[in-house]
Amino acid sequence: MNSTIDQLKNKRLLWQASQVSGAHKTLSSGFDSLDAYLEGGLPEQGVVDISSPIGIGELRLLLPSFVLRQQNSQKLLVFIGAPARLNAPMLVKMGFELSRILIIEPKNAKEALWSTEQCLKSGCCDGVFLWHQGLEVHQAKRLQFAAETGEALSVVLRQQQPISFSLPVALALELAPCPEGIQVTVTKRKGGSHSQPFTVNMAQAWPSLTRQPKSSNIVPLPRVHSLTG
Amino acid sequence: MQPLWLYLHFPNLQLDSYHTLGPSRARPNEQLEPAQDGVETPVVILDMQHGIVQLNQAARFAGIKPYMSLGTAAALHGGLQVVPFNPEIEKQQLSMIAHRLYMVVCDICFFSEQGLLLRVDNMLRLYGGLLQLWNIIQTQLAPLNVEFSFATGSSPLAAKLLALKKWDHITDDPKLMKQALKQVDLTFTELSQKDITKLNSVGVSTVEQLFAIPFSDLHKRFDTQVITYLGQLRGDFKHPVDFFHPAQRFEQYIEFLYEIERSDLLLQPMHKVLSNLENFLLLRDELTQELSITLYQRDKENIEFVVGAQQGEYRAKDWLGLLALKLDNLILNAPIVGLQLNVKNTFVRSPDKHDLFLGKQGAISRLQLISLLQAKLGDDALFSPMTVNDYRPERASQYCCALTVNEQNPIYRPPLRPSFLLPEPSLLTQHVSIVHGPERISTGWWDHHPVVRDYFIATSEQGQWFWVFKTPDNKWFLQGIFS
Known part of the structure; x- marks a missing residue:
């Protein structure tokens, strides 16, 4: 009986409350409601597993934390295998410094994982976004280890439905669309517990990209851009 | 100051090369068998024309002498190892020695196939004396384990002559050098055999006797080559030498x-x-x-x-x-x-600069990371985003070479823009409902890429936020995604 528990502990499938006291530093995500559920915010280093459809606000939820990170350090932010071309004006608008953003377009998933590991453990990147559809346990472990070595945070985004087994990551979130912002479910958190789905309201940060209950009948004037600006 | 030359003569360059290289680095066909029972195997280097040209100590003990024919040598020792003479190896060896010596002496000349000429008078002040310099040269040569004889001379040819005679003295006293030079037999000089026989027949057999004869008298009987040689040997004539310059570029x-x-x-x-x-x-x-x-x-x-x-x-x-x-x-x-x-x-190389206050530095630097990624992924896989002052969204955002962005604040600050742009706008195929818009962009008629579009922010039924536009002919396109 005891040995079974030991085995599980060795495989890091089992945690004791004493092991995971406030050791994990967190960084604010920029959204108070999310920070409250995560008890502080996104982890400072490690791997965050995100399962989300494209275009529901997943980057808008995660990027503010990385703007903060970029302001605090001189390190790079890396995007690996993005599903489409990243739009530079949006990055500028969010507050990123483009000279410290690196975009990698690998030819296949293997190269994407390799680049992620190299970037994470290099120690000169503090955030790595990876779009990867089928991360396996040993790959997640390697990325987690690399992230700890290089003190970086890696976000792995996938569109698939959540996989049955849990990856050895610091945090796993499931995102779903929601008119007021985005619906978040914490599926795994080191030193924490699952959560019920909750909504992160983005009406303040992204008023144009949320649908509020219509309170007035104001019709916005069309904007026209032409040569005269 | 009197010019002072040092000549190093390496009689056994090829033979020595097998020791310096060590058995692991020597080519297998030239690898010599290891000594058996602590006794060195006699090894000789054979030249097709001159017979045996180089031999080791063991070969000498066996009674083999230089310029012996192979037959005689083989008869003297059954286990004789014979290696063909290869001038290429000697050349490489000499060049390697020159590169080593260049670290301590600046003027080096490949004076002959087996010798290096060093100009030392201009190095004396740096090292504080001839003996100190000689010690340093010796320490440079010691690890190479080559046999050499040496001598100083007041002219390049004098130094060479004394070294060939194995004078093995280092001095800057002109008298001593002259004394030594005078005793050298004419056979060591570079005079032709014919000239030496001619001189011998009139009783001239050493350099001293030759020097005693005035040039004008010699001129009557010998050609200018002899006169030039003598003049350069005595240091009366200028002897231009080409100094060695180590390669500026690495090539191997x-x-x-x-x-x-x-x-x-x-x-x-x-x-x-x-x-x-x-x-x-x-x-x-x-x-x-x-x-x-x-x-x-x-x-x-x-x-x-x-x-x-x-x-x-x-x-x-x-x-x-x-x-x-x-x-x-x-x-x-x-x-x-x-x-x-x-x-x-x-x-x-400029020293690595680390900011003490930046906290822990990574194992490798940014540029090292880029090089690492480029080596594996190729040059066309790494980018940095860049903004360009243009109303057309596909032109406003561009990818450029990694980390070479020259950041400038865009003059035109666009309103809300999506995080992803499709490489090419694609026809809108799904049902969307418009949330915001329109935002009209009408530009580019001057550079043959005219754009007249009304942009809208729309949501799909799945709750995704799209950036779509309508062209004047009422076609709808999807261009961006608000992730």
Whole structure:
């Protein structure tokens, strides 16, 4: 009986409350409601597993934390295998410094994982976004280890439905669309517990990209851009 | 100040090369059998024309003498090892010695096939005396384990003559040198055999006797070559010499002893070449950003590729790591028979600057990371985003070379823009409902890429936020995604 528990502990499938006291530093995500559920915010280093459809606000939820990170350090932010071309004006608008953003377009998933590991453990990147559809346990472990070595945070985004087994990551979130912002479910958190789905309201940060209950009948004037600006 | 020359004569360059190289580095066909029972095997170097030209101590004990014929030598010792004379090896050895000595003496000349001439009078002030300089030269030569004889002279030819005679004295006293020179037999000089016989027949057999004869008298009987030689030997005539300059660029070609068919096996010989490069760069305190490598394939075109390290590296270990990544992607069509490494540009290393207040620094720097990724993924996989002042969204955002963004604040600050742009706007195929808009962009008529579009922010039924536009002919396109 005891040995079974030991085995599980060795495989890091089992945690004791004493092991995971406030050791994990967190960084604010920029959204108070999310920070409250995560008890502080996104982890400072490690791997965050995100399962989300494209275009529901997943980057808008995660990027503010990385703007903060970029302001605090001189390190790079890396995007690996993005599903489409990243739009530079949006990055500028969010507050990123483009000279410290690196975009990698690998030819296949293997190269994407390799680049992620190299970037994470290099120690000169503090955030790595990876779009990867089928991360396996040993790959997640390697990325987690690399992230700890290089003190970086890696976000792995996938569109698939959540996989049955849990990856050895610091945090796993499931995102779903929601008119007021985005619906978040914490599926795994080191030193924490699952959560019920909750909504992160983005009406303040992204008023144009949320649908509020219509309170007035104001019709916005069309904007026209032409040569005269 | 009187010019002072030092001549080093290496009589057994080829034979010595087998010791300096060691058995592991010598080519197998020239590898000598290890000594048995602590007794050295007699080894001789055989020249087709002159018979035995170099021999080791054991061969001497066996009674073999220089210029003996092979038959006689073989009769004297049954287990004699014979190696053919190869002037190429001697040349390489001499060049290697010159490179070593260049670290301590600036003026070196390849004076003959077996000797180096060093100009020492201008080095004395640096080292504080002739003996100190000689000690340093000796320490440079000691690890090479080569046999040499040496002498100083007031003219290049005098130094050479004394060294050939194995005078083995280092002095800057002109009297001593002159004294020694006078006793040298004429047979050691570079005079032709015919001239020596002529001189001997009139009773002149040493340099002293020859010097006693006035030039004008000699001129009547001997040609100008003899006069020039004598004048240069005495130091009366100028003797121009070409000094050696070590190569500015690193180039090395190695031919494999066997053909290599797998790219991972190439790393072994590459490491050898890279170690040489490391020494070359380390001595100059330089770095290089680019190596050009040519692999010679048997009966096929050569493979040429370039490996870059943006930060500049000199260590063999770092270069080998980058090369290993490059070789991973390399497809060999035929066995590789040779390898050439060229380094074009080097630059002086500047000390690494670390900001004390930046906290913990990473294991490698940004540029090193870029080089690492480029070596594996190729040059066309790394980008940085860049903004351009243009109303057309596809032009406003561009990808440029990694980390070369020259950030400038855009004059035109667009309203809300999506995080992803599709490479090409695609026809809108799904049902969406418009949330915001329109935002009209009508521009570009002057550069043949006119754009007239009404942009809208729309949501799909799945709750995704899209950036769509309508053209004047009422076609709807999807261009961006608000992730």
